[in-house]
Amino acid sequence: MSLFVHPYFLIGIISLLLGLAAGFVMHRSDFCIAGMYRDLFLFRRTVMIKSFMLLVVSSIVLFEAARRAGLLSVYPFPLLYPPTAANPIGGFLFGVGMVLAGGCVVGTLYKMGAGSVLSLTAFAGLICGSGLYADIHPAWIVFVRKTTFFPGKITIAQILGVDPVIPVLAVAVPGALLLFFWHKRGALIRPAFAAGYLQPYKAALALSLIGTISYILIGMPMGVTTSFTKIAGFIESALFPSHYDSLAFYKTMPLNYVNALTGAVLTGGPGPNYDALAAIQIPLITGIIAGSALSAALLKELNIHHRVPFRQYVLAACGGTIMGLASRLAPTCNVWHLLGGLPILSASSILFLLGMLPGAWLGGLLLVKVLAKQGVRST
């Protein structure tokens, strides 16, 4: 088969373009999901969290419109599972980790693209945390199976046994009314001084559109964290081959679906192979980093500063590691759950969010405690 008609090539190009757009938009608006939750608890700032709500509500509407138009070939999308106790536990740890790391999984990527050395440190932590999970996977998967609440049911609609449009309308209509009320009061606007600033509500609408295009064309919304596990597996297989061989996690293949665009059966897993997950996620990750770097370069804001207090490196590394581990425990990360699962009212994603909220609160308290002790030099 020619390279240019290989399904991996086509989905890779689509993912790359979506990643470029997402990275550009996130950098322009500094659309940091970790910061939204952290600032809500630490400083009672609500503008960004309102934009996040807009992102979720508009995704709910767009996903449902796409489903009813017959554009979603897989519903619910792959790699979403029935709710378990693992979701809030993973969500809690994820909330702590993302606040300590100074950004969630995609926040880390777009900040890294703009030259943040601390985000690069958090990225290394994400890889470590993802790899750590492989050792506890056998025990954790037993816990997940024992605490599954509604076997075979993923969304609220499936649990209630109703058409998805009913719970979707029950959430989207009051959500849209509330957002309209905030819009009329100007509560979605942020006074900004940064060059080329994109108002967060515009970024929210753009990201929900990007997520919908991804769902229609790829068969899934945006997701990145399995590739972090692949990188960890690659490093582990090179450094400790016998230990790597003993880890069952890297041999699992949870992804298996038919991509409607290419007609190909796409399979993949966390192991360090170039499978469908790598073909989708690696171009997306590359795109987010490159899109943010492009935005920063155009604004002449592509800066690399490594002289920051050492404790911030420690925070970024620890936060990244906790976040990487949590994204496998949950399973999957905030982007998958909040920008993908929540819009189709996946019960596991709702539980993830409920766990993430106190996690972000605790992360904020820890962060302030550590940062308060650092000194700053003046001239």
Place this chain on the structure above:
Amino acid sequence: MDRVEFDIRGQMCPSTFLVALKEINARADILREGFVKLCFIIDNRDATVTIPESASNMGYAVTVEKKDRYYCIEVSGKRD
């Protein structure tokens, strides 16, 4: 008027904001008397919103200027 400069580029969010807030509060008296002006050199886009917003709410005059590859946020005594 003295000008005290803080280079806090590259720091994680919300360290940039917390450092600025701490330094403003530590010099509240001389800032209000007009003896000193604080300049925060930052490269964190979010802090170009949060620092001016908070300093302004505290009654200080704030200006934000884009320089070559960074932003300079100046905080001085009371607004008119």
